[in-house]
Amino acid sequence: MTGPIRIVVADDHPIVRAGIVGLLESAGDLEVVGEASDGEEAVALAESTRPDLVLMDLRMPRLDGAEATARIRASAGDAPRVLVLTTYDTDEHIVAAIEAGASGYLLKAAPQDEILAGIRAVVAGETVLAPSVAAQLVRRVRAEAAAGAGSSAPPPPALSPRELEVLRLVAAGASNPEIARTLFLGEATVKTHLAHAFEKLGVSDRTRAVTRAMELGLL
The missing domain is CATH 1.10.10.10 (Winged helix-like DNA-binding domain superfamily/Winged helix DNA-binding domain)
Known part of the structure; x- marks a missing residue:
């Protein structure tokens, strides 16, 4: 990829969103091209700015992050990838985001370099999961496998x-x-x-x- 990675940041908390934007802009190879305070804005910005990635919170007004992710990934053309960045690591949230088409799921408590590395990896076509999220998926799938044994x-x-x-x-x-x-x-x-x-x-x-x-x- 030539040029910076173009990102839309979606988070309904202005202070948190500003902190994320500051982190991304300081990285050198990342450019924030839009900020959304809810899922509807995230979908609209993904359509109008055509970023490489949408950094998506989950629990937001008007339209939650999982539904916004599904709409973005279903859009025509080269749809941007979505990386979830949230505080929620329950089965319900993880599965909803992945089924909606998210390419990664990280927690806001993650170290800053892990978040930046996750963004670059997702844009490169990889899937990124926080360790605790991967563990949640393992437990869920094993439980379902045992139930259907x-x-x-x-x-x-x-x-x-x-x-x-x-x-x-x-x-x-x-x-x-x-x-x-x-x-x-x-x-x-x-x-x-x-x-x-x-x-x-x-x-x-x-x-x-x-x-x-x-x-x-x-x-």
């Missing part, structure tokens, strides 16, 4: 040991460069393993791959 189901797809290693690191919140360093692989090789795993699991992105692998008891 008595039902008959086809055998899970055969993922290779390396594909499983890569998915375990994705579930832990690692980015492609981090996975490559951990497993002593090239980033292109990591992407290839992920593509094969996606195909075998019948999914199209990292979050759904991890969720599906957990449902099948592979992770």
Whole structure:
């Protein structure tokens, strides 16, 4: 990408929003092109400014962040990615945001460098989850798998040991460069393993791959 990453910030608390904007503007490679105080404004700004990313709070007036995310991701053309930045880490909020199409879910209490790294990773096409959020998803999926353990189901797809290693690191919140360093692989090789795993699991992105692998008891 040439030029700064263009971002719309959506948060209904002016002081919090100003702090986020200040953090982003100080990064050097990020540019705030719009500020929204509710979900309706976020959708409108995403349409009018066509940013690379919308940094989305969840509980906002008029239209909540999950519904705003769904509308933004459903828009025609090259829809901007959405990274949720919120204080809420309950199953209800996490699942709603991911199902709406968010590419990441971070908490406002995260270190500033983690938030900035998450923004860059999501714009690069990766999925970013706060560690506590990933843990919540693991617990939820395992509980659902246990509840349905008595039902008959086809055998899970055969993922290779390396594909499983890569998915375990994705579930832990690692980015492609981090996975490559951990497993002593090239980033292109990591992407290839992920593509094969996606195909075998019948999914199209990292979050759904991890969720599906957990449902099948592979992770």
